[in-house]
Amino acid sequence: MTHQAFYGMRFMNHASKAILSSAILVTIFAGPSAMAHGSWAHVQVTGWAMEALPAGELRDLLTGDPEVFNAALFGAAFTDSGYAPIGKDEPAAHAYGEHTHWESFVQDFVDWIRANDPPPWTDLESRKRVAFLMGCAAHGMQDEIFDSLFLFQAKEHDAGGQHNADPAMDGFLKLDGLLEFVPTAYIPMDTVLELYAGLSHKVTADVIQQAVDLMIGAYINDELGLLIAQSLGEQYEPEMPWTRLHYMDPEIPGSLASEIPATAGYMEAIWDRLHGTFDPDSAVIHTYPDPDDRILGNDAESPDSWVTLVYGAGAAVDSLTATWVDTRKTAVDYTLKGTRWGAHWTRLHRLQPGTSLVSGEWYTVELAPGLEFIDGAVTTKVSGLRFQAACGESGDLPCPDTAETNTQADPSGPWGPGCSIAAPGRSVETLWLVAGLFLIVAIRRRSATG
Numbered sequence: 001m002t003h004q005a006f007y008g009m010r011f012m013n014h015a016s017k018a019i020l021s022s023a024i025l026v027t028i029f030a031g032p033s034a035m036a037h038g039s040w041a042h043v044q045v046t047g048w049a050m051e052a053l054p055a056g057e058l059r060d061l062l063t064g065d066p067e068v069f070n071a072a073l074f075g076a077a078f079t080d081s082g083y084a085p086i087g088k089d090e091p092a093a094h095a096y097g098e099h100t101h102w103e104s105f106v107q108d109f110v111d112w113i114r115a116n117d118p119p120p121w122t123d124l125e126s127r128k129r130v131a132f133l134m135g136c137a138a139h140g141m142q143d144e145i146f147d148s149l150f151l152f153q154a155k156e157h158d159a160g161g162q163h164n165a166d167p168a169m170d171g172f173l174k175l176d177g178l179l180e181f182v183p184t185a186y187i188p189m190d191t192v193l194e195l196y197a198g199l200s201h202k203v204t205a206d207v208i209q210q211a212v213d214l215m216i217g218a219y220i221n222d223e224l225g226l227l228i229a230q231s232l233g234e235q236y237e238p239e240m241p242w243t244r245l246h247y248m249d250p251e252i253p254g255s256l257a258s259e260i261p262a263t264a265g266y267m268e269a270i271w272d273r274l275h276g277t278f279d280p281d282s283a284v285i286h287t288y289p290d291p292d293d294r295i296l297g298n299d300a301e302s303p304d305s306w307v308t309l310v311y312g313a314g315a316a317v318d319s320l321t322a323t324w325v326d327t328r329k330t331a332v333d334y335t336l337k338g339t340r341w342g343a344h345w346t347r348l349h350r351l352q353p354g355t356s357l358v359s360g361e362w363y364t365v366e367l368a369p370g371l372e373f374i375d376g377a378v379t380t381k382v383s384g385l386r387f388q389a390a391c392g393e394s395g396d397l398p399c400p401d402t403a404e405t406n407t408q409a410d411p412s413g414p415w416g417p418g419c420s421i422a423a424p425g426r427s428v429e430t431l432w433l434v435a436g437l438f439l440i441v442a443i444r445r446r447s448a449t450g
């Protein structure tokens with residue numbers, strides 16, 4: 001039994017709710033078995049992403065009706081439900097849980113809706129099913145981002161890892177008063193059973209219901225679940241001081257706040273996929289750093305120097321051809337990686353420099369056409385991301401404010417003004433602003449309560 005599970009048991013005795021299985025579930029739904037940050041955190045980030053969407057049909061659908069909004073929130077929790085220890089049916093539950101995390105499930109779901117219930121979705125059940133898909137997809141995307149980026153930051157600063165960073169996310173949100181969304185169960189059962197039919201284990205409605213009931217009874221509820229989250233926060237706060245300070249910092253790649261604009265952009269891309277209007281040349285929905293922004297650090301040994309592209313659909317991990325050059329067009333040696341767990345259909349690529357970058361220098365990562373997506377689409381245009389290295393000690397290159405520099409810059413490549421890597425109309429800057437506001441709210445609530 002892990003320390004977390006033991007802690008959960010001890011805690012529940014205090015709470016007079018001696019549910020043995022719940023103790024184990026603390027590890028399952030808040031811990032490393034769940035693959036990336038805890039279930040509560042997925043629900044909150046997904047809710048904030050929906051609220052951060054630009055005005056339009058997608059935002060109206062997801063936020064206009066509490067039942068639809070709840071369906072998306074529950075989708076974001078459902079994805080981990082398959083990890084519930086339900087006894088003899090655990091292998092089947094694990095199979096659907098794992099599958100639900102990845103782009104192959106998302107694409108099958110998109111195809112199912114287009115074939116069986118195409119837009120416009122006029123009845124409530126159709127709208128809830130679309131929202132549920134958005135929630136499941138958001139969870140998988142957030143796991144890829146958190147595991148591939150933030151866990152490396154937590155390791156560098158706190159010697160942390162999945163075992164403590166995952167549950168700490170739920171705990172810190174609770175400590176900061178940010179667990180505001182508590183979803184209730186909604187599952188489009190007939191549809192998901194059809195989508196799970198090809199898995200290696202037979203997934204039945206009973207298997208799914210058992211797993212979901214256990215998840216809700218033990219953790220995703222506004223009584224015991226919130227108390228457990230509180231205790232996790234108190235447990236991990238002393239050992240992860242940097243993570244505690246930065247888990248909602250929008251400037252840190254992979255933080256919960258930084259996942260908000262990426263999740264919103266992904267939802268917009270899925271909306272396009274559902275409508276058959278997905279444009280592969282606008283598939284890069286988010287980048288770390290933002291276009292024309294500055295990266296955190298130049299040390300090749302640190303994740304601060306990485307450049308990350310996030311896609312609105314799964315991309316074939318080996319299909320990206322990219323170049324990384326400085327202002328003199330001198331190539332920067334780099335290693336290309338997809339998601340941390342090596343999936344073929346990755347929702348992100350990380351470019352990690354082989355040598356440390358030059359302080360204040362401007363760089364460009366240029367993507368050649370030919371990037372392949374899971375729906376068969378392929379990019380046909382060159383796109384790129386321009387950014388500045390971190391500024392170093394005095395005596396290095398002058399390093400003015402990036403906004404000021406941008407107005408003076410004369411980009412000569414095809415990625416120049418009007419050809420930003422961020423898809424037109426995706427309101428990336430607006431979303432970042434919203435993410436920053438969440439940080440301010442978090443700090444204010446923390447000072448108000450502490």
Ligand SMILES: [Zn+2]
Nearest residue numbers: 034035080143
């Ligand atoms: Zn997960």
